[in-house]
Amino acid sequence: MSSKQTPTRPSSKAASKEEATSAGTNINACDFLIAVDLEGIRLPRLARLKIGDLLKVELRTEGVYPTVICVDDEGQTVGALSAFLNLAQLIRCLRSGVKYQVGITQLRPGGCHVVGSRVV
Amino acid sequence: MIVVGGVYREECIRPAWSRIFGSGGRAAAAVSLLSPGTQLVAYACEQWVEDAEHSMAAFGVTAEFQPIPEDIAFHYLHPLSHAELTGAPQARYGSLQVAGDIVLRFGFVEGDARVDAKRVIFDPQNADEVLRFRENGSNAEALAIVLNEVELKLALGDAGEEGARGLMQHSRASVVVVKRGPRGATVFAKDVTAQIPAYAANSVFKIGSGDVFSAIFAQRWGEAGEDPVIAADNASRAVSRYVETRNTQVDLSQVTMVLPRKAPDTASMIYLAAPFFTLAQRWMVEEARRCLLSLGASVFSPIHDVGSKGDAEYIARRDLDGLEQCSVVLALLDGEDAGTLFEVGHARRHGIPVVALAESPRPESLTMLQGTNCTIVSDFSTAIYEAIWGTVR
Numbered sequence: 001m002s003s004k005q006t007p008t009r010p011s012s013k014a015a016s017k018e019e020a021t022s023a024g025t026n027i028n029a030c031d032f033l034i035a036v037d038l039e040g041i042r043l044p045r046l047a048r049l050k051i052g053d054l055l056k057v058e059l060r061t062e063g064v065y066p067t068v069i070c071v072d073d074e075g076q077t078v079g080a081l082s083a084f085l086n087l088a089q090l091i092r093c094l095r096s097g098v099k100y101q102v103g104i105t106q107l108r109p110g111g112c113h114v115v116g117s118r119v120v
Numbered sequence: 121m122i123v124v125g126g127v128y129r130e131e132c133i134r135p136a137w138s139r140i141f142g143s144g145g146r147a148a149a150a151v152s153l154l155s156p157g158t159q160l161v162a163y164a165c166e167q168w169v170e171d172a173e174h175s176m177a178a179f180g181v182t183a184e185f186q187p188i189p190e191d192i193a194f195h196y197l198h199p200l201s202h203a204e205l206t207g208a209p210q211a212r213y214g215s216l217q218v219a220g221d222i223v224l225r226f227g228f229v230e231g232d233a234r235v236d237a238k239r240v241i242f243d244p245q246n247a248d249e250v251l252r253f254r255e256n257g258s259n260a261e262a263l264a265i266v267l268n269e270v271e272l273k274l275a276l277g278d279a280g281e282e283g284a285r286g287l288m289q290h291s292r293a294s295v296v297v298v299k300r301g302p303r304g305a306t307v308f309a310k311d312v313t314a315q316i317p318a319y320a321a322n323s324v325f326k327i328g329s330g331d332v333f334s335a336i337f338a339q340r341w342g343e344a345g346e347d348p349v350i351a352a353d354n355a356s357r358a359v360s361r362y363v364e365t366r367n368t369q370v371d372l373s374q375v376t377m378v379l380p381r382k383a384p385d386t387a388s389m390i391y392l393a394a395p396f397f398t399l400a401q402r403w404m405v406e407e408a409r410r411c412l413l414s415l416g417a418s419v420f421s422p423i424h425d426v427g428s429k430g431d432a433e434y435i436a437r438r439d440l441d442g443l444e445q446c447s448v449v450l451a452l453l454d455g456e457d458a459g460t461l462f463e464v465g466h467a468r469r470h471g472i473p474v475v476a477l478a479e480s481p482r483p484e485s486l487t488m489l490q491g492t493n494c495t496i497v498s499d500f501s502t503a504i505y506e507a508i509w510g511t512v513r
Binding site: 035039040041063064066080084088108110111 | 137141145173174178364365366367369374
């Protein structure tokens, strides 16, 4: 696995409604911090990770609502991003082609915390 | 299963935590693997209702939200701190209406829910709501009430058998489950009183643990038809997994091997070893003592129980006499205070276990503690729970 430094970004404010409607046209609307515990963890994939490893943020589109997942360097799902401010905006930005990555900042048995932002 | 309960923002400073859950959101997510097709009915702030919809959808939960302008949030300094509530409306919104076979109903900050179902699990979330299940016209063929012991004590004046049986009679409930934090839970049903242990966890993230308990109990008792004692035991196992991993979705196959904690001895004293020479240090002592006492522990705190008046020989003798009467030491290590480290060494010399909270230690400063089998943890709520669990004789 990669041991690159975790990316950091200054902004953690929720996007306003106006910004939220402008993904793809307003670049700043996609520039926010992701700092959350992963949900739906795949334990075998988690076991391979260490603090500082980077995960790619991807959109899985099944059903009415898409899911935001984090995948490791082998393209395997580690877990999902959910239950935080900006999730809907993150989905819009991913749909418009903006790329995000997160880094592992905490590892616990069965759980992990990630921090990340868009990839410039 | 239908969950009707609050969806709120939750903010915690240490450990950092910024989520949209609330009791309703968390419970729906918690049971989503066990009960595919779970529905959530709630109010939600119009500024982030879309985030909440996507969040629930990620767990496979279908959400029906009534948007409201208020951004209701609970703010914690740490997971055992008093939550500061912001954004609550001045008047409550009209009741949500829910009908179905199995319903888990939580008390709300901003409104209420009228439910009509075959089996209802009611978690009041507030002492004022404990006796009010049927007051708004709610109806259940079979009712279980799940609440914590503080709520029961405030509502009925007793958190034991008398209070629980009184609540059963008042609310025509067939089951009452009383959550007791580090001491697990107690199940009261017809002709049955059963103690449920807390289960082992390497760390304790307390925010939302009661919601997970209620959710899993509701799914197992309400939907799976389990005996209430078995359902509560599964709920307690699920909580141990949640507080350790912070994974909201519960997979019961992952909790079959967790080990029960022996019941703490509430009469056994916990020695609170810590410096108290600055406001920050003194605040930590007060906060640790408050948390221990609120969870039912007995505490010997040198600054409270001996004080700082008198010569050094007098204070040291009284402190160490107190320490030797305790069954475990909780040491707040940050700053490496000489007196605290002395007390740790004295405790280990006398075979007394030590739980050391070291949030930001120099690695080399822990050598002697590691070498004498102290339990070293890096977060406050875990330290509090470990100290209480350490009172087992």
